[in-house]
Amino acid sequence: MLSAESASVVRATLPAVAGALDEITSRFYGTMFHDRPELLDGLFNRGNQASGAQRRALAGSIAAFAGALLDHPDTRPDALLERIAHKHVSVGVTDDQYTIVHKYLFAAIADVLGDAVTAEVAAAWDEVYWLMAGALIGQEARLYHEAGLRPGVIWRQWKVVERRTETPDVVSFVIRPADGAPAPRARAGQYVGVRLLMADGMHQVRQYSLSSAPGGELRRITVKRVAGTDGAPDGEVSNLLFDDVCRGDELTLSSPAGDVVLDDTDGAAPLVLVSAGIGCTPLTGMLAHLAAEESARPVLVLHADRSPAEHALRAETRELVERLPDARAVFWYERPGPEEPAARSGLMDLTGLELPAGAAVFLCGALPFMRGVRTQLLAAGVPARRIRYEVFGPDLWLADATG
Ligand SMILES: Cc1cc2nc3c(=O)[nH]c(=O)nc-3n(C[C@H](O)[C@H](O)[C@H](O)COP(=O)(O)OP(=O)(O)OC[C@H]3O[C@@H](n4cnc5c(N)ncnc54)[C@H](O)[C@@H]3O)c2cc1C
Ligand code: HEM
Structure with missing residues (x-):
């Protein structure tokens, strides 16, 4: 070469x-x-x-x-x-x-x-x-x-048919193509680009994972507004979506993309879906897909968050797990609350947790969280090749990930 x-x-x-x-x-x-x-x-x-x-x-x-x-x-x-x-x-x-x-x-x-x-x-x-x-x-x-697209010609109008507040900082938008034509094919785990016009006349694109099952005519994205820390400005697209976009508005979206997808795994292998914070979105999409397919795969959902009140899509995750015949969920909260009495306290710790043998693992959350969990998974004997991860930003983990 x-x-x-x-x-x-x-x-x-x-x-x-x-x-x-x-x-x-x-x-x-x-x-x-x-x-x-x-x-x-x-x-x-x-x-x-x-x-x-x-x-x-x-x-x-x-x-x-x-x-x-x-x-x-x-x-x-x-x-x-x-x-x-x-x-x-x-x-x-x-x-x-x-x-x-x-x-x-x-x-x-x-x-x-x-x-x-x-x-x-x-x-x-x-x-x-x-x-x-x-x-x-x-x-x-x-x-x-x-995807049936001409290169570069990717944008399409979608209508917001529902806006739902998930937590004080997270909102979901249920959307459908504005022209009434079928929604493009998507794979569980994928994301779309959302293109918005900013106040200074420039457009900006951000990616949002599909948090619903990829079939049917409706799709959903779930957005956490990003606050600026240490003097940095607030995130511009997430806050604009959070503050300004309502039911009936139109959004400009690109076709679904993303290579961290459920259907790349062996269809019978057990799954472990591990997330923290807003990293739950692609994994909830996967879980919804499994429920829609009435999958019998063993599924273990592991999620860490600050508190039950800040855990986006918590009730839905519970409900999806209930619907699956061989699924269970374990949650960790830094500040536990009465909504989840069985949850564990503190940061995610896999010690003593029985992981299904031969499982395919999907990780999504902030990089330090994913690095920490990956180390725990490797120590528990999960081979690196079975661990897939999605990063909510440019991938600064690429060199490591091949190991
Ligand atoms: C594959 C993928 C899937 C994703 N899925 C989801 C999802 O399902 N839900 C979700 O909520 N998010 C998701 N994201 C994240 C999302 O795309 C955005 O990155 C996020 O919403 C922040 O965008 P923003 O425009 O609000 O922030 P930005 O304006 O892009 O700011 C991002 C960060 O940079 C800092 N920053 C900005 N300007 C400066 C500056 N001048 N100096 C210093 N720091 C600065 C900000 O303070 C902020 O912390 C996903 C990302 C990817 C790549
Ligand atoms: C060999 C050439 C190139 C390499 C190695 C490269 C590499 C990359 C990498 C590593 C990323 C980050 C991916 C991630 O999210 O993890 C990226 C994103 C991106 N690239 Fe490229 N790229 C190349 C060519 C191009 C070209 C030709 C364009 C168009 C002008 C382009 C536009 C972009 C854009 C717009 C993004 C997203 C940026 C963002 O979200 O911040 N790239 N590319």
Whole structure:
């Protein structure tokens, strides 16, 4: 895959490039948005730009891909890119845009590394970039095709048929296509992009997991409003949805995307669905799907939250678990309450909990929570390959996740 000459140059320069990736990606986005400000209007997430999360995710993905190519020069590590391809499709990335990214990324590499970027070094990294881009373009073309979409033409109007307050900070929107045509096919665990016009005239896109079963004409998203901490501003899209969107309003949504899906697992294998906070949404969608299918799979639902009152979709989770013949739930609360007398107190702790043998595990919650639970699961003998996770932001865990 990677030519022998390029492999030796990439091997020799990977430490220098990896060490400078933060500066390179920071300069890359800076110059690209300076020259192409339209890319911040309805494509890139400016919250992730401000926090630096997108820059770190891009750097991590390049380092992981290059490292995997060096370990196995004959194989293109496409599996590493699946999540990115789904995210790209959920925001409408098109293949012509790879030339734009290439131009600014390679100018940034040359600026940051200076004379170290000889023609030979540039050519070797060019090969890595186009291997990565080629894999992404191929995967994205397939995803657009499977969804019956023209590349980049992804937005559709949906009507809010119900708005439901779940907790003081979480609201659900039940939606259907505004034109009355069938809802696009979705898989349990997937998310949609929601595109809103902000007060300054720019559009912003955020992803929200489908918290309902993926069949039928109705879909549901469940949104937690994000408060700014340590002087950072409040989250702009979640608060706009929370404050302004009512029954009867229209929302602009992209087609369902996401590679952390229930139907990728062996249909008979037991399931363990582990979440914290608003991370319950994709897992509730999976649970609702299992209930709709009258599944007999053993299911263990584990959820941690601050208190029962702040646990979104709590009653529904209980009800879905009741409907399934072989499911049970265990909840942990930092501040337990009378609504859940059997719940455990404190943070999630799997000690002494019997996990079904051979289970497929889905994790969703903040990164520190997922890292902690994954460590506990590995210690309990669950193989890493059976643990799938969804991150509610740019994936800063990519390099780890292949282990
Ligand atoms: C696959 C996926 C599924 C998801 N599913 C759900 C779901 O089901 N439900 C749900 O509620 N959310 C979900 N999310 C999260 C959601 O997409 C948004 O990230 C979330 O709603 C916050 O968006 P926002 O626009 O409100 O915040 P943003 O404006 O994007 O801000 C995000 C964070 O960045 C900080 N920030 C913003 N600007 C700055 C700055 N200038 N300096 C420093 N910090 C700054 C903010 O304080 C905030 O903490 C999901 C995300 C992904 C990727
Ligand atoms: C080889 C080239 C590319 C690589 C390696 C790459 C890598 C990534 C990564 C790692 C993410 C974060 C995924 C996640 O959520 O975990 C991402 C998201 C994204 N990418 Fe790319 N990308 C590439 C090309 C492009 C191109 C050509 C465009 C279009 C101009 C683009 C636009 C985006 C957007 C808009 C997001 C979402 C940003 C956000 O939500 O903050 N990418 N990409």
